[in-house]
Amino acid sequence: MSSPPPTASFVIVANRLxxxxxxxxxxxxxxxxxPGGLVAALEAVMHDVDGAWVGWPGQADLELAPFTADGIRLLPVTLSSRELQDYYEGFSxxxxxxxxxxxxxxxxYHREWWESYVQVxxxxAERAARAASQDGTVWVHDYQLQLVPQLLxxxxxxLTIGYFHHIPFPAHGLYSQLPWRDQVLRGLLGADVVGFQRGQDASNFLTAVRRRLHLDTKGTTVSVPGSVPRTVVARAFPISIDTTPYVELAARPDVRARAAEIREGLGHPKKILLGVDRLDYTKGIGHRIKAFGELLDQGTLSVEDVTLVQVASPSRERVDAYAQLRDEIELAVARINGxxxxxxxxxxxxxxxxxPREEMVALYLAADAMLVTALRDGMNLVAKEYVATRGDHRGVLVLSEFTGAADELKQAIQVNPHDIEGLKDAIMRAVAMPASExxxxxxxxxKRVLENDVNAWSHEFLVALDAVRRTR
Known part of the structure; x- marks a missing residue:
């Protein structure tokens, strides 16, 4: 008779391994x-405890036994092609x-998408339940898995269960559109601690809980009735980056030489503006390009003096809205360049x-100003990456007030990206800013980014989770 598979005292549950x-x-x-902040954030934690990670291996219909990579025990969850279409590309x-x-x-809103989301x-939840040891801790991540805390x-x-929401949580007037709004709220309330990027996101969640489920809230807590009444903590834990590799790469001679090559390849403009985003309609890429194009049209900027470098990494290309966005952005760029x-x-x-990260750091070093003009963003880690590389204390960050990072990075030039004239003014402020400022x-x-790095974020969340466990 085979022995049962080993369990772990600490389990991460995320959409991807x-x-x-x-x-x-x-x-x-x-x-x-x-690559990615979540992996960097949790790698050290996973190595310090008896941990396991539950997630999809990244390929449809791939059935894998548990395995170990980089010293982390990995527990794959199989998803079919149809589930990826309905649960991931569809509902998520x-x-x-x-x-x-x-x-x-x-x-x-499609019922078959919702049904697939529930099933996945x-x-x-079942995979995590089998993986966790008695009285263990499970930390669930992000919007693809909002039902897992309650199911688990x-x-x-x-178990002690945490959940962290990496994207915004909408105001009640928008959230209430969701046909399955109450089910999702109950799913999240299965956690002991529900973390958000911004205080406003936590407030929106608590408002929805009061108005939809008629539960009592006090401060950052929710009273959840049941055979064993529970108190759920819901508050902000702003995520950050692993600053060490960015600081180290920015100091490397070969990376600094590459930054000089980038400037030379662009014709040595006086100023380089940089945008780095996934090609997503939330990122405000079109607003940024429009503002820059108008500055050129008006003669306020000249192509000899200022260049905009826009990195737009491919994203969700099978979703119609993303394919349409790519066409719109590329047409706008072609017109301005023409x-x-x-x-x-x-x-x-x-x-x-x-x-790769080395090339991104070289781009950050080459850029005189970073333009982060997201229309809505849970955090935006690119802004923090740019800041981490600037050991020379030069460069300007132009930052949308609709990003989570805006709550922390107060010394950036903050903008409303919907206000094209205001965005143009911000770009000109960045171009003309004296070295002393x-x-x-x-x-x-x-100082803010280096002191509040990703390790501080994960530590703060896990301390809050441990406090709940100790009050049981």
Whole structure:
């Protein structure tokens, strides 16, 4: 008789495993650590405890036994092609994502998508329930798995359960559009601690809980009735980045030399403006390009003096709204470049691809100003990455007030990206800012980012979760 699989005292549940399946140098398939803040945030925690990670391995219909990579025990969850279409591309990214980002794009509501979302969340919950040891801790992540906390609590009431929401949570007037609004709220309230990026997101959640479920809230807590009444904590835990690799790369001579090459390749403009985003309608890329184009049209800026580099990494290309956005952005870039390019200078260098971290740091070092003009963003870690690289205390951050980062990075030039004239003024302030003012602002920004890094974020959340466990 085979022995039961080992359990873990600490389990992460996320849509994706922290590794990607790639081809090795000899054509063999190997697992490589995924880029991204969540993996960096939790890697140290996973190595310090008896941990396991539940997630989808990134390929449809791939059935894998549990395995270990980078010292982390990984527990794969299989998703079919149809489930990826309905649960992931459908409900997660064409219903929840646009609804939670202030309906910038119209959400689609389909019952079959919801049914798939429920089924997949149940599968994740069951996998986590089998993985966690008695009285263990489970930390669930993000909008794809909002039902998991309640489903898991029903299966394993002995567990301490945390949930962190990486994207915004909408105001009640928008949230109430969701046909399954009450089910999602109950799903989240299965957790002991529900974390959000901003205080406003937590407040929106608590308002929805009061108005929809008629539960009592006090401060940052919710009283949940039942055979064993519970108190759920719901508050902000602003996420950050692992600053160390960005600081180290920015100091490397080869990366600094690459930054100089980038400036030379752009024709040595006086100023380089940089945008780095996933190609997503929430990121305000079109607003940024429009403002820059108008400054060129008016003669306020010249293509010889200022270049905009826009990195727009591919995203959800099978979703119609994203395919349409790509066409709109590329047409706008082509028109501006057609009107203003010279043989030696390009107005907008548009790069529809992703880059390794070394190249991104070189771009950050080459840029005189970073333009973060998201229409709605849970946090925006690109803003923090740019700040972390600026050890010379030069450079300017132009930051949308609709990002979570705006709550922390007060010394940035904050803008309303819907206000094109205001955005143009902010770009001109960044272009003309004296070195002394750049230094004063950037020193304060770097102090904030370096002191409140991703390790501080994960520690703060886990301390709050441990406090709940100790009061039981």
């Amino acid at each position: 922290p590794v990607d399946r790639v081809q090795g140098p000899d054509g063999e398939e190997i697992w490589r650590r995924s 990214n064409d219903t929840i994502w646009p609804l939670y980002h202030d309906v910038i794009s119209p959400p689609q 969340n149940q599968r994740f 609590r029903e299966l394993r009431p002995d 009107d203003h390019d010279t043989v030696e200078h390009t107005a907008i260098r548009y790069l529809h691809q992703g880059y 750049q230094s004063r602002r950037m020193r304060a920004l770097r």
